[in-house]
Amino acid sequence: MTKEFAYYPGCASCSTGLAYEMSTRYLVKAIGLKFRRIPDWNCCGASSAHLVNRDLSLALPARSLAISEETFPGLDVVAPCAACFGRLNHAQHYVRKSAENRAHIESLIDREYRADANVLSLLQVIVQNEDIKEALEAKLTKSLHGLKVACYYGCMLIRPVEEVNFDDAENPQSMDEVMRLVGADTVDWAFKTECCGASLQVTEPAAGKTMVEKILHNAYINGAEAIVTACPLCQLNLDMREREVNRLVGTNYDIPVFYFTELVSLCLGAKPTDVGIDKHYVAAVSRSARALEEPAAEPDVAPDDETEKVVTS
Amino acid sequence: MSRTGVFVCHCGTNIAATVDVDKVAEAAKDFPGVVFVEQNKYMCSEPGQQAVKQAIEEHGLDRIVIASCSPRMHELTFRKMLTDTSVNPYMLEIANIREQCSWVHKDKGEGTDKAIDLARMAAAKVDRNTPLYTSEIPLTKRALVIGAGIAGIQAALDIADAGYPVTLVEKEPSIGGRMIMLDKTFPTMDCSACICSPKMNEAGAHPNIELRTVSEVEEVTGYIGNFTVTIRQKAKYIDYDKCTGCGLCEVKCPSKVTSEFDRGLTQRRAVYKPFPQAVPSKPVIDATNCRKFTEDRCGVCQKICTVDAIDFEEQDKLVKQEFGAVVVATGYDLIDWGKLYGEYGGGAYPDVIDALTFERLVNASGPTEGHIVRPSDGKEPKSCVMIKCVGSRDPHKGKAYCSRACCMYGAKHAHQFLEKIEGSECYVFYMDVRTPGKGYDEFYMKTLEDGATYIRGRVAKIYPENGHYVCVGEDTLSGKIVKVNADLVVLDTAMVPQESAGEIGRLFGVSRDQDGWLNEAHPKLRPVETNTAGVYLAGTAQGPKDIPDSVAQASAAASKVIGLFNHKALESNPMISFVNEVNCRGCGDCVGVCPYGAITLETVERRENSVKVMRDIANINSGLCQGCGACTSACYSSALDLKGFTNEQILQEVDALCL
Structure with missing residues (x-):
């Protein structure tokens, strides 16, 4: 199977997205993939760079990609963070578009960059490779026993459609597919691709909180017991700001927000502390442990039951 | 000289x-x-x-x-x-x-x-031209009208009233097209069935109109004045000469199928009349859903029929007829919006419907007897959102053109919603409001007076919440995002040509534009003719339009046909092939080359050197020859030449240019 990939960690993996890095590492090791960290990689620029200077926003990711091309010729690049994936993918598309573009970038980064390798998100790597999916299935030891999850894709995993060309832009199913694989019950909800506010949480907190509240609300009314993400900023915004939103709006949401890699790792045998679930803001350790237990014989609650669902820790 | x-x-x-x-x-x-x-x-x-x-x-x-x-x-x-x-x-x-x-x-x-x-x-x-003279070719004074919606019906009636026979072909079990599905028509709010049914009945009963329903055109040869058309009369499995239309078979049929006519709101049977006012007023059997055909069981309808009209052995019939002119009136369909607009639910939300479905809801003879209810729970909606331009004027995801009728029927629906449901609210999201006809703008103004709220902006997303739908859109005039809670959402979707129009165009040599609409000969000055002489267009087959325009165009097409038929005969094209007998060696290669089958090899008696001989010589049918010149290039002996484009004439041109 396609085992080896060049690995772009991204800045969040070393800081606020530590749990994503830990759970990704666990998952990769468990399945038997080889992720090779790109040496001397630099920040991709995320949203800050492209707001400030176009050349900078292209050069920053291109540099890391060029280094990868030199160090790991022939390996595709995987970037777990959705924003890093978006920026790296965009730079690679830019260079592939024309010889002039390529010359322009090469002059900025002072390196050769052919843009041979593809740039993939972690979700793409798992979903688009049948053999990786099979290897994952083979190593599963636990199940989530029908835990109701709302898969949240955010902005950068699927868009822009022409560049990413992966999954449906209005109702994507790839993360849902992975979650169903590990025994979760994915809910149908309408805010899968609505923006979490990204860096607005810092620069325009009032606007940002409203965006988080809308997502939490829609997941809640559609019966979700947990939200699952594939981006460190999405996870951070929904998790860290949940209590703040409650205070501001007067709600009492208590929905844990996971990385899909955390939940998959749990089903591969990890303990919650192995994969950073103890670092969450909204307490998630005991709930995730409970989800792995065999359920007691109990009648199923229909998904469109109108009774208020309050999930307690 | x-x-x-x-x-x-x-x-x-x-x-x-x-x-x-x-x-x-x-x-x-x-x-x-x-x-x-x-x-x-x-x-x-x-x-x-x-x-x-x-x-x-x-x-x-x-x-x-x-x-x-x-x-x-x-x-x-x-x-x-x-x-x-x-x-x-x-x-x-x-x-x-x-x-x-x-x-x-x-x-x-x-x-x-x-x-x-x-x-x-x-x-x-x-310098080398010779005088040429036309001759007469006979003309079959019988018209073929393909499609029996209001345009096809109107054209057929006009031609029939002028005294010429018409064959009206329709692929559905009943004539009436889209118009008979509607409830009321703008701007007069005439009941659609009330104005359409009389025309349908007239067409069904007219002595000059031969009606062929459940039929499609399969093959065409010939040219203006002389078309030979093969029509496939599909099996109805019911003998219409015996059937009295009593409807007993329909009542007893155990198979239930989603009704196409009612846009999925109800079900019909496998033996069915699509709607009560159908013309012909007799049922057909849908073999793909009839248990007799799928499982070789049942057959109740046949047992119950008092006049023994049901015949499961019936086969499709191929009918060959001669026509002098053809009117294509194949009509429109609605764009498959579910595939394109995931942000509106992609077709998965039962209370987000298209406008034709709304017409069936609000129709007094429809599945809910005219009560506007939500398809999901049958409850009466108190608030409605109507979204115009779904798929129209959207070069990014849909069609670039404007579908012409939606601004008016959108206002009509808003008016009907507010009138039928006491205390209700209706919001119409629009980009522009186009009301170009007589009484149209006045109608729109009245709708505003009725209390319809028009919001200038597009809807970005529709999602379900607490039993209703939230429509998130933009009010560009105030610059604010608006969220409207709706119990029912009606999408005014783009008109697209019927799929069958493609095959009809191919059969008759009528080209289509990039959106699939059949091409008229000239957009301004020849709106009902096509580039194939003798083939005319009527109704929405040519492009989106409303009923008044469809009827006008249908009558225009009919007048062209009548004008054609009023000739004693047609003038032939004199620029046709001719044979130099002396050079012709009778090889017969030209016979196979001619795309119109205009050449035959004839054995003739001649005198050569005072001796009687029999010779094979090519013979050109001046009525069939279209002057394409293929035979003149194929002929080894240069015995064939083209009047008006003789070899000599062409060589003169080459010499003039090159020497």
């Missing part, structure tokens, strides 16, 4: 801007055979034509060259003009110095040189 007159046209600045007309006229004076040259601003105009006539008389001209626009534009005009003179209409050559010269070049020097060359070639050719 030829006495050729050369006339060079300015065509205003169309030619004169890129071609130095003075220079061309000057050069023409030296062409062999030319005795007279003149220029004119507009050759095709009355003074232009008069100038030619006058020159013919004054200078004894016997052949004419006109250097002007494409012969497709005015060759016919000038030939008609020549019928008034002593010059045979076929002693005329046109040098196209517009479409093939001034319009495709920028450099005046180059353009002028080319125009002089083209005129020289035409003069050389006309």
